Amino acid sequence: MSVDYAAQILEGSHRAAARLISWLEDEDERAYECMRKLYPHTGRAYVVGITGSPGAGKSTLTTALTRVIRKSGLKVGIIAVDPSSPFTGGALLGDRVRMSELADDPDIYIRSMATRGFLGGMAKAAADVVRVLDALGKDVIVIETVGVGQDEVDIVGVADTTCVVMVPGLGDAIQSMKAGIMEIADVFVINKADHPGSDMLCAEICARLDMDAQLRERGWVAPVNKTVAVEGVGLDEMWLSIESHRKYLLDSGRFYDNRRERISREALRMIHGELFRVVREQLEQNGRLDAAVEQLMNRKLDPYTLMRDIVTDWLSSSQCKRRRDEDTQS
C-alpha cells in the first residue's frame, strides 16, 4: 500500500477516513489491513443512535443535537443512513440537506450511507464505520438510522444509547404497547412537540413505561423528552438524558456487559460473512450452484439435502484442510 491510511486517520485526516469507509462499504480487501491497525485505537467514542419513523425529524434532530454536543467541545462523527433501491441498487441520500450548517466545522465528520440491501434500519458496514470515526478521534458518534417502522431495531447492536424519536398524530395507545421499536428506547424523544397531540403521546409513552416497570424490574426508565428540533428547543435536555443514561451504564456495569456482548456478536457476524463469501465463491466458480438450482427447480433435489451436502463437502474439502494445516503450523 502506497499511502498509510491508518496513520493518516489516527492524525485526524477526514479524507483518509472517507476513503477507508468507501472500501468498507465495497468490502474491498484493502480495508482489512487498515482496520487491523486501527482496532487498538477504538472503543473510546460514545455511540448514540437516533431512530424513528420517516419524517419524524431525525436529521434535523441529529443536527440540533450535534450543535449542543459541540458546545462542550466534544468532536462529533455522524453516520446518516438512507435506503438503497431494491431494484436499481442506487440511492438518494438526503440527510445532509438538514445538516448544511454543520458542513464546514472541521471537528464534525458526516457520512451518508446507503443500506445496500441490508435490513434492520442500518447499513451493513455501519459498525465498521463507527470504528473508523472512533479512531479518527471523534468523541461522540451519532448514527441516524433509516426511517423505520416497528421492527428495524439493529441500532441497539451498535449504539450505547438509543433514542427513539416519535411524533404526534401517528397512532393510538395500542401502538405504544407493542414490541419492537418501543422496547429499544433508552431515551424517548417526542419531536414536533409544538404540534397538537404531543401531550397525549407523552401520556401514552409514560403509561407504557409504567406498565413495563410493573412487568419487570428495570434499572433504567427511559426519560421522555419533548423537542422542537427546527427551533432548537429541548435539545439541552435531550443531551442531559443521554448523559444520564451513559452514567447509569457505567455505574451499573452494563456498559461493559453491553460492549462485550456486542463484540462477541460482531465477531460472529464477521466470521459468518467471510465463510459465506468463500463458500459462495467456490460454488459459483465450479458451477455447482447452477446445476443444483436446476435440480431444485425440477424437484429432483431438495434444498435441505443440498445445504447439508455442501457443508459436509466443504468441511472435508482439500482447501479447508489446507487452511487447518496452515493454522496448526503457525
Add this chain to the structure above:
Amino acid sequence: MARKIKMIMAKPGLDGHDRGAKLLARICAEAGMEVVYTGLRQTPEMIVAAAEQEDADVVGLSSLSGVHNYFFPRVVELMKQKGMEDVLLVGGGIIPEEDYDFLKKSGMGAIFGPGTPTTEIVEFIQANVRQR
C-alpha cells in the same frame, strides 16, 4: 460487493431552483449511483467539505442564476487545494454556450445545458469516473 459510484449533487449560491438538480439526482440514483443531495444555498467550501467526507467520485453543480462563472471555478480551485483533482466535476443548468469553453478550461469535466438527454449525462459520468 460491487463498487458504487458516489455522487454529490449541489446547488451553489443563492439560487433556489432545484427541480433540475433533484431530478438529476434521481436519474443518477436510478442508474445505480449513490447520490448525496446537499440542498440549497451551498458555499463552495461546504460543497468541497461534503465531497471530501463522502469520498465522492463525482460532484454535480447546478446553477440557474448566472453565477456559474464564479462558483464552478471556485469549487475546482478548492478541490485542487485539497488534492482532490481526481474527482469528476460536471455542471448544468442555464449556462450560455459561450461560457462552456471557459468552464471546461477551468477544470469542469463537462457542462450539460437544457435539453441534454439524461442518458448522455449518466453515460458521461460512467465513462469518465475515477478508479479508487
